Amino acid sequence: MTVTRSVQTAGAVGLKLGLLFGPAVFGVTAAGVALPDVADAFDAGTAAVNWVLTAYAVALGLGMALFGQVSDGQGTRTTLLAGSAVLGVGALICLLAPTLIVLVIGRAAVAVGSGAVSMGALALVAATPPEDRPVVLARFGGAMAVFAAGATLTGGLVTDLLSWRITLVLPTLSLLAVPGCLPLASATGAGQRVDALGAAFLSLTVAGALVLMQAPALQLAGAIVALIAVVCSMAAVGLGYWIRRCPEGFVPHWAIQDRGFLAAAAVGAGVYGGLFAAMYATPQILVATYGWSVLRVGLWLLPGAVAGAVLSRVAGAAGPRVRGGRIVAMTVGGFAVFLAAAAFCLTRTSLGPVTLVVGASLGFAAFSVAQVIITAVMSARLTPARRGGGMGLLNLGFFVGGGTGSAIVAALSRWLALPDALAVVALLPLLAAGLALTLPGEGR
Numbered sequence: 404m405t406v407t408r409s410v411q412t413a414g415a416v417g418l419k420l421g422l423l424f425g426p427a428v429f430g431v432t433a434a435g436v437a438l439p440d441v442a443d444a445f446d447a448g449t450a451a452v453n454w455v456l457t458a459y460a461v462a463l464g465l466g467m468a469l470f471g472q473v474s475d476g477q478g479t480r481t482t483l484l485a486g487s488a489v490l491g492v493g494a495l496i497c498l499l500a501p502t503l504i505v506l507v508i509g510r511a512a513v514a515v516g517s518g519a520v521s522m523g524a525l526a527l528v529a530a531t532p533p534e535d536r537p538v539v540l541a542r543f544g545g546a547m548a549v550f551a552a553g554a555t556l557t558g559g560l561v562t563d564l565l566s567w568r569i570t571l572v573l574p575t576l577s578l579l580a581v582p583g584c585l586p587l588a589s590a591t592g593a594g595q596r597v598d599a600l601g602a603a604f605l606s607l608t609v610a611g612a613l614v615l616m617q618a619p620a621l622q623l624a625g626a627i628v629a630l631i632a633v634v635c636s637m638a639a640v641g642l643g644y645w646i647r648r649c650p651e652g653f654v655p656h657w658a659i660q661d662r663g664f665l666a667a668a669a670v671g672a673g674v675y676g677g678l679f680a681a682m683y684a685t686p687q688i689l690v691a692t693y694g695w696s697v698l699r700v701g702l703w704l705l706p707g708a709v710a711g712a713v714l715s716r717v718a719g720a721a722g723p724r725v726r727g728g729r730i731v732a733m734t735v736g737g738f739a740v741f742l743a744a745a746a747f748c749l750t751r752t753s754l755g756p757v758t759l760v761v762g763a764s765l766g767f768a769a770f771s772v773a774q775v776i777i778t779a780v781m782s783a784r785l786t787p788a789r790r791g792g793g794m795g796l797l798n799l800g801f802f803v804g805g806g807t808g809s810a811i812v813a814a815l816s817r818w819l820a821l822p823d824a825l826a827v828v829a830l831l832p833l834l835a836a837g838l839a840l841t842l843p844g845e846g847r
Contacts, residue, residue: 434455
């Protein structure tokens with residue numbers, strides 16, 4: 404599975420793959436803008452509505468990890484076609500959902516399909532020849548960051564002019580890019596089977612842990628909490644046993660033993676945790692406290708997100724020449740500082756909205772830069788036989804971190820004001836900034 408100049412120029416390949424991956428971002432940033440309207444439509448509390456983001460985050464990560472193995476075993480063409488089908492079914496469920504629970508199920512299906520399509524994009528990026536990869540990454544990062552830059556405004560416009568339901572299915576825009584990317588995809592793989600049991604153990608462990616984090620806010624009965632805790636614990640034990648028994652399974656031994664891989668996963672998880680938390684809290688704070696419309700929220704977040712788009716493109720082009728960890732550390736560190744400062748300013752100064760907007764905007768930049776730099780580093784480190792599964796597992800860690808960030812904010816909001824809860828979660832990107840300095844260079 405190698406993308407060559409004979410198929411398309413490196414720049415065109417990067418752009419096509421960026422258009423394939425980019426709409427997945429809408430499932431977080433655009434959806435975050437629509438949360439106040441979702442809460443009103445179902446007369447639901449903030450903790451319950453948070454599952455619109457949390458379910459998407461976890462399912463997107465699991466979809467990427469699962470279809471990463473499918474990509475290695477059956478080829479990227481199978482991944483793209485299967486993901487497209489699941490994405491379409493999930494969108495239909497969301498558009499017709501009569502209750503919040505059904506909506507969350509639909510969002511999870513959208514996320515799995517989007518994860519498969521995104522995984523196909525990342526696998527194809529990783530498979531580009533080393534001499535073409537800088538150009539591919541620059542175009543890929545630029546296109547991806549444009550989606551991040553326009554997501555909040557798009558979410559505001561679609562929610563305000565059309566419907567919040569359409570906002571929640573914007574990841575289906577990836578389907579428009581699938582036909583152009585299929586000629587780049589391989590129809591065959593190494594033939595290995597997907598480790599379904601390992602995937603099931605990991606899914607139950609992650610989902611159970613996130614539910615337990617929000618159990619107080621969701622006001623779950625004690626018996627239900629106990630049952631979830633038992634299932635989660637058993638799944639975690641089963642996962643540990645299965646990892647030892649199946650060294651090349653869903654969570655392979657090499658990933659656990661590779662310090663560079665673990666550092667990259669931790670950095671991405673911290674960045675995504677801060678971004679998801681910001682996109683959960685920012686629209687609610689600005690709408691409920693300051694009376695902003697969702698459209699105004701999107702407009703104010705646009706300039707900073709555009710700056711993030713430019714920065715990520717520069718990072719993609721410069722990655723081979725500089726130590727990317729420093730770029731990630733500076734961007735993510737600024738994000739963490741402004742996120743924490745927003746809590747102080749929102750309650751004590753008139754600069755609260757501005758500080759919050761700047762912090763959230765830096766979150767877009769941190770997301771784009773971290774994704775581009777880490778993709779460059781790991782593409783060079785992973786062998787062809789491990790690229791799909793490795794990139795999928797890596798991004799699973801990112802999105803689990805994202806779901807954890809929004810879950811923590813939702814849980815803390817039961818006792819703290821949203822700005823204060825957001826300040827606590829700022830610790831995640833702050834830790835990620837420090838760990839980014841330990842990221843290996845390309846080829847190391």
